Amino acid sequence: MTETSTTSPIGRDTPRVDGPRKVTGLAQYTSDFLFPGMLYGVPVEATIANGKLLALDTVAAEKMPGVRAVFHRANIGRIFRSTPAPGFDRVCEERRPPFEDDVIQYYGQYIALAVADTFEAAKAAADAVRATYAKEKSNVEARLEAGHDPDVVFTTYGPVPREQSKRGDPEGAFASAPVKLDETYVTPAETHNPLELHATTAIWDGTMLTLYDSTQGVVNARSVLAQMFGLPKENVRVISKFLGSGFGGKLYPWTHVPLAAAAARQLGKPVKLVVSRKMMFQSVGHRARTQQRMRLGATREGKLVSLMHDYVYHMSMLGDYHEDCGEATPFHYSVPNLRASFGRARRNIGATADMRGPGAVPGLYATESAMNELADNLKMDPVQLRLLNEPRLDESNGLLFSSRHYVECLNVGAEKFGWAKRNPAIGSMKRDGLTLGWGMAGAAWIAGRFEAAANVQLRDDGTVRVACATQDIGTGTYTILAQLASEKTGVPLDNIEVELGDSALPDGPISGGSLATSSVIPAVFKAADQAIASLLIIAVTTPGSPFLGHKPDDLALEGGRIFVKAEGPGKGVPFGDLLRRANARLVTGSGSAEMTAFAPNPKFSKHSFGCHFVEVTWQAEIARLRVSRVVTVMDAGRILNPLTGRNQIQGAVVMGIGMALFEETIYDPQNGAPINSNLADYMVTVNADAPPIDVTFLDYPDKEINELGARGIGEIGLAGIAAAITDAVHHATGVRVRELPVRIENLLV
Ligand code: MOS
Numbered sequence: 001m002t003e004t005s006t007t008s009p010i011g012r013d014t015p016r017v018d019g020p021r022k023v024t025g026l027a028q029y030t031s032d033f034l035f036p037g038m039l040y041g042v043p044v045e046a047t048i049a050n051g052k053l054l055a056l057d058t059v060a061a062e063k064m065p066g067v068r069a070v071f072h073r074a075n076i077g078r079i080f081r082s083t084p085a086p087g088f089d090r091v092c093e094e095r096r097p098p099f100e101d102d103v104i105q106y107y108g109q110y111i112a113l114a115v116a117d118t119f120e121a122a123k124a125a126a127d128a129v130r131a132t133y134a135k136e137k138s139n140v141e142a143r144l145e146a147g148h149d150p151d152v153v154f155t156t157y158g159p160v161p162r163e164q165s166k167r168g169d170p171e172g173a174f175a176s177a178p179v180k181l182d183e184t185y186v187t188p189a190e191t192h193n194p195l196e197l198h199a200t201t202a203i204w205d206g207t208m209l210t211l212y213d214s215t216q217g218v219v220n221a222r223s224v225l226a227q228m229f230g231l232p233k234e235n236v237r238v239i240s241k242f243l244g245s246g247f248g249g250k251l252y253p254w255t256h257v258p259l260a261a262a263a264a265r266q267l268g269k270p271v272k273l274v275v276s277r278k279m280m281f282q283s284v285g286h287r288a289r290t291q292q293r294m295r296l297g298a299t300r301e302g303k304l305v306s307l308m309h310d311y312v313y314h315m316s317m318l319g320d321y322h323e324d325c326g327e328a329t330p331f332h333y334s335v336p337n338l339r340a341s342f343g344r345a346r347r348n349i350g351a352t353a354d355m356r357g358p359g360a361v362p363g364l365y366a367t368e369s370a371m372n373e374l375a376d377n378l379k380m381d382p383v384q385l386r387l388l389n390e391p392r393l394d395e396s397n398g399l400l401f402s403s404r405h406y407v408e409c410l411n412v413g414a415e416k417f418g419w420a421k422r423n424p425a426i427g428s429m430k431r432d433g434l435t436l437g438w439g440m441a442g443a444a445w446i447a448g449r450f451e452a453a454a455n456v457q458l459r460d461d462g463t464v465r466v467a468c469a470t471q472d473i474g475t476g477t478y479t480i481l482a483q484l485a486s487e488k489t490g491v492p493l494d495n496i497e498v499e500l501g502d503s504a505l506p507d508g509p510i511s512g513g514s515l516a517t518s519s520v521i522p523a524v525f526k527a528a529d530q531a532i533a534s535l536l537i538i539a540v541t542t543p544g545s546p547f548l549g550h551k552p553d554d555l556a557l558e559g560g561r562i563f564v565k566a567e568g569p570g571k572g573v574p575f576g577d578l579l580r581r582a583n584a585r586l587v588t589g590s591g592s593a594e595m596t597a598f599a600p601n602p603k604f605s606k607h608s609f610g611c612h613f614v615e616v617t618w619q620a621e622i623a624r625l626r627v628s629r630v631v632t633v634m635d636a637g638r639i640l641n642p643l644t645g646r647n648q649i650q651g652a653v654v655m656g657i658g659m660a661l662f663e664e665t666i667y668d669p670q671n672g673a674p675i676n677s678n679l680a681d682y683m684v685t686v687n688a689d690a691p692p693i694d695v696t697f698l699d700y701p702d703k704e705i706n707e708l709g710a711r712g713i714g715e716i717g718l719a720g721i722a723a724a725i726t727d728a729v730h731h732a733t734g735v736r737v738r739e740l741p742v743r744i745e746n747l748l749v
Helices: 019-023 119-128 168-176 216-227 256-267 358-377 382-388 406-417 477-489 516-541 577-580 642-661 721-733
Strands: 037-047 051-057 067-072 110-114 130-135 153-154 158-161 163-167 179-187 199-205 209-214 238-239 269-272 290-298 302-314 337-347 427-432 434-445 452-459 465-467 496-499 555-559 561-564 586-593 607-619 624-635 693-697
Touching: 019 382, 019 642, 037 256, 051 337, 067 119, 067 256, 110 119, 110 256, 130 209, 158 163, 168 290, 168 337, 179 358, 199 256, 209 216, 209 256, 209 290, 216 238, 256 693, 290 358, 290 434, 302 358, 302 427, 358 382, 358 434, 358 721, 382 406, 406 434, 406 607, 406 624, 406 693, 434 721, 452 477, 452 516, 452 577, 465 477, 465 516, 477 516, 516 555, 516 561, 516 577, 516 586, 607 721, 624 642, 624 721, 642 693, 642 721
Parallel strands: 037 269, 209 238, 302 337, 465 496, 624 693
Antiparallel strands: 037 110, 051 130, 067 110, 153 158, 163 337, 179 290, 199 209, 199 269, 290 302, 427 434, 434 607, 452 465, 452 586, 555 561, 607 624
């Protein structure tokens, strides 16, 4: 299925080109950068979740040794509001600039910033600031009631009506369905916990602002910060060379970024601000708590006749983030009568935001759990139920799928897992004295492209440089860009330099939506084609060139050598030799490609698909539950680098175990604080919790996405896994847990 040559790096297991830099410590993460005269900022956090800031006493803090300033509303200087723009420019989930007014909307909101010569001095000063509040009751209680429901929500992806998808008569069809399911599923607030804390260092040089920032989107961050400081975009530069991941929390700038920039402006020195782990739970976004009512109606044979997915999510008082749980609902299964709708509950909490597989991940937990429960009610195998309801096209819009191999995912997964040996009776399967539970679920995720531009240089030493203002958030983008440049030029990866993570480079996509790979392919290919075209002109015009007398069209570049097509590559000349003969250091090419994700009138319905099969072991005597085995099959287009791709899916499955069994941000009803705001009390999956994870890629190219047919992977690995795990828990224990995470207490029945 590949059209590339046998030496092509595309589709090969390719170790990360930045691996040596990472393991030797040469890779500089944002907070590793040091600058002469650099100061350290530590924010002061509000200790109420709702009310007014009446007074700040900064006198003691200002007198402490090494303290340069304590900033607050009266002395921080002007910070403007960043306003929304069409598309993926100027995206920001907390648009109220820091210190804009005295109103406190959530616990941990920044109310002051101490800046000092050392981090320790700044922290001591921040701790010494005293605040007086007029405290009002906060509303962080868990039960969600819809109540703040505009008819349309304007999201980054376009407008979403409250009734986001509807066909047929879902209520009527449900009422008359012979087999029904009506259950509500709850997912908790989850907090992004990348190892690397959010960090930013701001440097002013006259009216030029440079930010070293831990961001998943340097281009967007530049736009947001330019607006916040009233500058043209050209006067802001954002650099993000290495990220210790982000999981969506670092997609868009948070309020500590303008705070660092404003402090640097006031003091005329670089200011570094690293957010604490506690602040990571308060002021840099989280996944919304959701409550999703699922109603499924089916015939006795298992054909779906009605599907209603009505959900409510929580959000901050000022934010506008839409947790799109209904993202995959309208197209995943064939059903003539369907509704997906949402409501919103405003709470005194920090802004909600994208978190790995936003919307679809909590959404598929509900829809796939409901499918499993319906299968149970029908006494039907859950794989069989899905096969029975496979759609021929996207029934929400009548479009054909660009590439959908969900049925093959299910069949391959079942085969690899050994699903045929499943005895559906609860607690009936045993091994080594443990009760086994087997469960499964399906997955889906968006596909498409963001706008992207890139630049490719071919240089006289035979090396290639590829540049794009996208980022590598740990997923392997450095490697993908090198593979793409190598594919086009035939130059080995060792001789390719990749530049990314700098807004001064050609505008690249955010590292989000698992779309960075699919987005950069056409831009890099066009840039390489343009550079090669320049090279071939030089080949036919340079005095002494063996190609004088030929037309550029007669020539080609392969394996790093220019040759006459009619003669084959045997007599080729390395392009570096030719450039040296022409006394040209380099040729350069630029390329760009438009956004296709979220296009208003697409020709095809474009998504990735997949499924998970999970085994848990249950030891009732000591209430010990373990995920012991996972088989995952992904239909995510052509996989450019199976090594890093597999790693992405395994990582997502590990995170899904956390979603199913561990992760939950708990709010204190007294003061509205996330109380488990540290890595001891907020549990995530650790190595000992991670089972063998067998990942298979179907590897069908999706040519509607780009010329290589790559859709991109990462987030889809988290989609559906929690439903598969809770299904396995039910199979082992007989307990259906519909509120995540599954607790041992739930199983002691
Ligand atoms: Mo992903 S939540 O789009 O970083």
